[in-house]
Amino acid sequence: MTTPLRVLLVEDNPGDAGLIEEILSKDDAKGFSIHCVTRLNTALEQVKTDAFDVILLDLGLPDSAGLDTLFAMKKGAANLPIVVLTSNQDDHMGLAAIHHGAQDYVVKGHDQGVFLCRVLRYAVERHQNEARLRQAATVFENTSEGITVTDAQERILLVNQAFCKFTGYTENEVLGQTPRMFQSGRHDRYFYAAMWADIKTTGHWRGEVWNRRKSGEIYPQLLSISAVRDELGETTHYVGVFADLTEIKATEARIEFLAHHDALTELPNRLLLGFYLGHCIELSRREGQQLAVLILDLDHFKDINDSFGHPAGDELLKSVACRLTQRLRGTDMLSRLGGDEFAIVLDNISHPRDAIQVAQDIIKLISETCRLGNGLEVHVGTSIGISLFPGQGETSEELLSQADAAMYKAKSTGRGNYQFFSDELTLATRERIALEEHLRKGIANGELRVHYQAQLDIATSRIIGAEALVRWQDPVRGLIPPNRFIAMAEETGLIGALGEWVLRETCRQGRQWIDAGLPPLSLAVNISAHQLRYSHMQEIVSAVLEETGFPAKWLELELTEGTLMQHELESVAILQSLRDLGVSLSIDDFGTGYSSLAYLRLFPVDSLKIDKQFIDDIPNDKNDMEITSAIIALAHAMNLKVLAEGVETLAQLEFLKKKGCDTYQGYYHSRPLPVDEFELLLLSNSHFEPKR
Numbered sequence: 001m002t003t004p005l006r007v008l009l010v011e012d013n014p015g016d017a018g019l020i021e022e023i024l025s026k027d028d029a030k031g032f033s034i035h036c037v038t039r040l041n042t043a044l045e046q047v048k049t050d051a052f053d054v055i056l057l058d059l060g061l062p063d064s065a066g067l068d069t070l071f072a073m074k075k076g077a078a079n080l081p082i083v084v085l086t087s088n089q090d091d092h093m094g095l096a097a098i099h100h101g102a103q104d105y106v107v108k109g110h111d112q113g114v115f116l117c118r119v120l121r122y123a124v125e126r127h128q129n130e131a132r133l134r135q136a137a138t139v140f141e142n143t144s145e146g147i148t149v150t151d152a153q154e155r156i157l158l159v160n161q162a163f164c165k166f167t168g169y170t171e172n173e174v175l176g177q178t179p180r181m182f183q184s185g186r187h188d189r190y191f192y193a194a195m196w197a198d199i200k201t202t203g204h205w206r207g208e209v210w211n212r213r214k215s216g217e218i219y220p221q222l223l224s225i226s227a228v229r230d231e232l233g234e235t236t237h238y239v240g241v242f243a244d245l246t247e248i249k250a251t252e253a254r255i256e257f258l259a260h261h262d263a264l265t266e267l268p269n270r271l272l273l274g275f276y277l278g279h280c281i282e283l284s285r286r287e288g289q290q291l292a293v294l295i296l297d298l299d300h301f302k303d304i305n306d307s308f309g310h311p312a313g314d315e316l317l318k319s320v321a322c323r324l325t326q327r328l329r330g331t332d333m334l335s336r337l338g339g340d341e342f343a344i345v346l347d348n349i350s351h352p353r354d355a356i357q358v359a360q361d362i363i364k365l366i367s368e369t370c371r372l373g374n375g376l377e378v379h380v381g382t383s384i385g386i387s388l389f390p391g392q393g394e395t396s397e398e399l400l401s402q403a404d405a406a407m408y409k410a411k412s413t414g415r416g417n418y419q420f421f422s423d424e425l426t427l428a429t430r431e432r433i434a435l436e437e438h439l440r441k442g443i444a445n446g447e448l449r450v451h452y453q454a455q456l457d458i459a460t461s462r463i464i465g466a467e468a469l470v471r472w473q474d475p476v477r478g479l480i481p482p483n484r485f486i487a488m489a490e491e492t493g494l495i496g497a498l499g500e501w502v503l504r505e506t507c508r509q510g511r512q513w514i515d516a517g518l519p520p521l522s523l524a525v526n527i528s529a530h531q532l533r534y535s536h537m538q539e540i541v542s543a544v545l546e547e548t549g550f551p552a553k554w555l556e557l558e559l560t561e562g563t564l565m566q567h568e569l570e571s572v573a574i575l576q577s578l579r580d581l582g583v584s585l586s587i588d589d590f591g592t593g594y595s596s597l598a599y600l601r602l603f604p605v606d607s608l609k610i611d612k613q614f615i616d617d618i619p620n621d622k623n624d625m626e627i628t629s630a631i632i633a634l635a636h637a638m639n640l641k642v643l644a645e646g647v648e649t650l651a652q653l654e655f656l657k658k659k660g661c662d663t664y665q666g667y668y669h670s671r672p673l674p675v676d677e678f679e680l681l682l683l684s685n686s687h688f689e690p691k692r
C-alpha cells in the first residue's frame with residue numbers, strides 16, 4: 001500500500017476548496033490527504049512542517065494576489081512542487097506561473113476530476129526526477145573522473161570538467177568527434193578489436209589505455225566503457241569513465257624503485273645487488289673474466305650518530321654515497337647494504353691489483369673531512385674487505401660473505417685498511433703493489449741496466465749482433481732478472497716507459513760503439529704487446545733513432561708471436577710503418593705461440609728466433625729436432641732468416657749448422673753481459689772458434 005500524496009491546498013473560496021477536496025478524496029489509485037488553508041501566511045507556516053508533498057495554490061488570496069503569491073510560496077517552500085489554481089480558463093496566468101517555477105496549473109471549474117489528480121501526481125513525480133537529474137548533473141560535473149558520453153556512432157555528445165582537465169581539450173573541441181582522436185598509437189588494432197568485442201558482448205570493458213592529451217603527451221588511463229541500451233536492447237549511447245593514472249604510475253614506479261633501492265641514498269639495495277652480482281658472475285664465467293666484490297664499513301660511524309644525532313649521520317651517509325659514486329666507473333655497482341655498510345662490484349678487472357687500487361682510493365676519499373649542512377666537520381674512516389671471482393666463491397652469497405669476513409678482518413687489524421679473504425692473496429698482492437711502486441721509482445732513479453747477449457753467425461762464427469736484455473739493479477736486492485718484473489710492468493703499463501728507455505739506451509750504446517770504431521753490430525730490442533698497442537711505436541722509434549744517430553738498418557725489434565696475433569690487422573699496419581723506417585723485425589720465441597708459418601706470411605718480418613725449448617733437448621728429442629729443421633726449412637722458403645735461441649752445447653750448434661740455421665745466441669758462446677764485459681768480448685772474440 002503506497003502512502004497517499006499529501007496536498008497543502010491554499011484556497012480561500014470555500015466552494016472551490018470543497019469541490020477540490022471532494023474530487024481528490026474520490027481518487028482511489030493512490031489517495032490524497034488534504035490540508036486546506038485560506039491564507040498565504042498560514043500556508044507559509046504550514047510548509048515549514050515538512051508535512052506535504054505538493055502545494056495546490058490559488059493565486060488570489062486575501063493576503064496576496066497574482067504571481068506575487070507564487071513567488072512568496074516558492075521562496076517559503078523551495079523544495080515542494082507547486083501546482084497553481086487559476087480561474088476561468090486563465091491559461092495566460094497559468095503559463096506565466098509555469099515560467100516562474102510552478103510545476104503545472106489547473107483551471108478551476110474546467111480542468112477538474114481525474115485530470116486534477118493526474119496533474120498533482122505528475123507534478124510530484126517530475127519534481128523528484130528533476131531533483132535527481134540535478135543531482136546527477138552535479139555528480140557528472142564534479143566527479144574527479146573524466147566522463148565522455150557518445151551516441152551509438154561514437155560521436156561525443158557530452159564531456160565533463162574532469163575530462164577537459166585531463167585531456168586539455170574544451171568541450172567544443174571534442175563535441176561531434178569520436179574518442180579515436182585521443183589514441184596514442186601505443187596499442188595495435190588487435191587491442192581495440194578485443195575491447196570492442198567485449199563491449200559488444202558484455203556491454204562493458206575496463207582496462208588501462210594510453211591516450212594522448214591535446215599537448216601531445218601520452219598518459220595512462222584506467223578506462224571503463226559501458227554501452228547504454230534501450231528497452232529493445234539496442235545500444236543508444238556509450239559512456240566512458242576514466243581516471244588519469246599518471247600519478248599512480250609514478251607512485252608505483254617509486255614503490256618499485258624503493259623495493260630495490262635504499263631510500264636514504266637511492267643506491268641499489270642488497271636485493272638488487274644480489275641480482276646484479278649473480279649476473280656478473282655468469283658473465284665473468286662465460287667470458288673468462290675476473291670480478292671483485294668490496295664491502296666497506298665506516299669506522300666510528302656510530303660515534304657520529306651518537307654525538308651529532310641521526311640527521312647528521314644520514315647526511316654523512318649520503319655524502320659518502322655521493323663521493324663513492326664519483327670515484328667509480330659507470331660499470332661498477334655501488335650498493336648500500338644497510339647501516340654504514342656499502343658494497344661495490346667491480347666488474348671485469350684485469351688483476352686483483354685493480355681492486356686494491358679502488359680500495360686504496362676509497363680509503364683516502366672517505367678519510368677526507370666531510371662538512372655537513374650545519375657547518376659541522378666530521379671525520380670517518382673505512383675498512384674494506386675484498387673477495388674475488390673466480391676463486392673465492394661461486395655465488396653472489398658466497399662472494400658477499402667472503403668479502404664481509406675480510407672486512408671484519410680489516411677492522412680487527414686496525415681499521416682504515418683493506419683485506420682480501422685469504423692472507424696469501426693479501427700478501428701477494430701487496431708485494432706486487434710494493435714492487436710496482438718500487439720499479440716506478442727504480443726507473444726514475446736510473447736503476448735499469450741493459451745487458452747484451454752476443455748473436456753469432458753460424459757459418460763464420462762471428463758476432464754479428466746482440467740482444468739487449470734489461471735488468472734492474474736494485475740497490476738493496478741486487479740484480480733483478482726481467483722475468484721478475486716484465487709481466488708486472490706490462491700489466492701496469494710501466495712497460496711503456498721502461499721499453500722506451502731500453503730502446504734509447506741501446507741505440508745510444510750502439511752509436512757509441514760505432515763511434516769507437518767497432519765493427520757494426522745489429523742490436524735487437526724486445527718490444528712488448530702493450531707497447532705495440534698503446535705506445536706510438538713508429539714515432540718513438542723514429543725519434544730515438546734521430547736523437548741517438550743510430551742507423552735504422554742496425555736496429556732490430558723483437559716481437560713475440562702472441563703479441564702479433566692479438567690484434568693482427570693493427571699489428572700488420574704498425575709493423576709496416578716500423579719497417580718503413582728501415583729497421584728490421586723478428587719474431588721472438590717462435591714455436592711457442594700459434595706456430596703457423598702460413599699465418600706469418602701476413603707479417604712483414606725479416607727473421608725468426610726459434611725458442612729455446614726446441615733447442616734444449618737436441619740431440620736427444622727426435623721430435624724437437626724435426627720441428628727445428630722444419631722451421632728452418634720453411635722460414636728459408638719464406639725468405640726469412642733463422643736464429644736459434646738458448647744454444648748451450650756444441651751438439652746443438654752442430655745440429656743447427658747442419659740444418660742451415662743462420663745465427664744463434666746462447667750460453668754456449670756467452671751469457672748476456674754488462675756493457676764493459678760485452679765490449680771486452682767484442683774486442684777479444686770477434687771471431688769465435690767453437691771449442692772442441
Ligand code: C2E
Pocket residue numbers: 453468469470471481482483486499502526527528558588589645646647648665666667668672
Ligand atoms: P727473450 O727475449 O726470449 O730473451 C732471451 C732470454 O733467454 C734471456 O733471458 C736470455 O738471458 C736467456 N738465454 C739466452 N741464452 C740462453 C741459454 O743458453 N740458456 C738459458 N737458460 N737462457 C738463455 P732474460 O735476459 O732473463 O730475459 C727474459 C725475457 O725477458 C726475454 O726473453 C724477454 O722476453 C724479456 N725481456 C728482457 N728484456 C726486455 C726488454 O727490454 N723489454 C721487453 N719487453 N722484454 C724484455
Ligand code: MG
Pocket residue numbers: 467526558588
Ligand atoms: Mg728476445
Ligand code: MG
Pocket residue numbers: 588589609611645
Ligand atoms: Mg726469446
